[in-house]
Amino acid sequence: MDVLGTSPEAVDAFLKHFKTSLRENSIFRGHVISFTASDYSSSAAGITFHRRISVAAGDVVLPSGTLDRIEAQVLGVGEHREKLLAHGAHLKRGVLLYGPPGTGKTHTVRYLAAAAAGHTVILLACNTLAYVSEAARMARALQPAIVVLEDCDLVAEDRSFGHGPQPLLFEVLDAMDGLDTDADVAFLLTTNRLELLEAALVQRPGRVDLAVGIPRPDAGARRALLELYGHKLNPSPETVNRVAELIEGTTASFAKEMTRRAILLAAIAGQEPGDSHMMAAAIELMSDAATLTRSLLGGTGENDQEPASSREAAHFEPGIAPGSIGCSG
Structure with missing residues (x-):
């Protein structure tokens, strides 16, 4: 859009107001959406709207206190944004849910999406994980927002397992680092294979602030x-x-x-x-x-072994040890 005017200040003010109105009145705001992959280009082919499934807290079976810690980090930060900003604390955050398939990671994500009424929730999984940069830009414009990366190990495998740096890994890191400190955006990552994650993703402050193990139920x-x-x-x-x-x-x-x-x-x-x-x-x-x-269906855990990286991930939250606590569950 081109704007002509005799006053540069008036034109700038109009454009600023126009862009703000576009964000505030976007049809995507407050919905659960995902990108549709294009077969003919590297860009997204469209947006799919998803029904916000109602999931009660009582329907999420996790060890005592686990869901409260996750919810406080994903949703509580935004609820107390004014006090956090007044004390110099940032709002952007990353939460990693890890554990065997079928233990309830995806179900926990569904609960958070249901509890986050008014939030824009952007779902990335499988072949749409490549659009993490676009998702971060949308989340910034439509905040408060949650960006969900299901099975993030698909794009963030340890580089020692491959043939050099993975460009998509860097996009994930850049997207998490690039947000302003006052951006009310949460990155919610899930993985079944914590041991394959790039150390830079789970150990660098500002990328993942909370890592919670979702174990097999007792x-x-x-x-x-x-x-x-x-x-x-x-x-x-x-x-x-x-x-x-x-x-x-x-x-x-x-x-x-x-x-x-x-x-x-x-x-x-x-x-x-x-x-x-x-x-x-x-x-x-x-x-x-x-x-x-x-x-x-998730096995019976006879061969489950705690990877070294599980112990490292626990450092993000004192008192949360791996195993102390549904693409896949």
């Missing part, structure tokens, strides 16, 4: 998951306890699929789903014949 969490996903089966407390013990080492994704399998078994038998079907589904999925199925 016995109490497994019971909570069975009650959450299987409430329509109305299982007895005894059955929930027995199944929770039987499926030790599994993930939230496993519990969800197991309850679905119980309903299917009941439907095939022409019966109402109940305790016997939940137990039968658990026995079936924990059998030797279902080893591959268990692996696809």
Whole structure:
């Protein structure tokens, strides 16, 4: 747009007002959006709007206090922006959720997107991770905003594993570093393979301020998951306890699929789903014949090992140790 006027000051003031109005009245503001990849160029082909799924805090099964710490960093910073800025603290932040597949990382992201009413949420995953620079520019213009990078290890692998520097890695780092200190923008990253992340991404202050491990659920969490996903089966407390013990080492994704399998078994038998079907589904999925199925649902953790980088990531938040606590879960 070209603007002509006799007063340069008036033209500048008009352009400033016009640009501000464009940002404030953007159709993207306050929505959950993602880019559509183009098959013919390196630029995005369009924008997709996503329904903001309602997820209650009680539906996110994590160890006590974990969700509160994540929510305080992602959303609490913006809620207290005036006090933080008055004391010289910056608003931009990065949060990394790491852990085995299926443990609830993506589900936690869904909860944060639902809780962040009024925030612009930009989702990047798989082939759209390449648009992180564009996402950062949009987030800056449409703040308060959250930029979600699912499975960020796909673009931020340790350079020692490849053939020299990865340009996309530098775009991620530049996007996180390039925001003004008063930008109310949160980068929310998830990964299943913390050991492959570039050290510069997770260890440099100002890029990731909080790293939280999302582990396989313990016995109490497994019971909570069975009650959450299987409430329509109305299982007895005894059955929930027995199944929770039987499926030790599994993930939230496993519990969800197991309850679905119980309903299917009941439907095939022409019966109402109940305790016997939940137990039968658990026995079936924990059998030797279902080893591959268990692996696809997140495994049972027999071979889980804590990578050295997990211990390093814990330095971001004293008291949060790896394992102390759903592209994939």
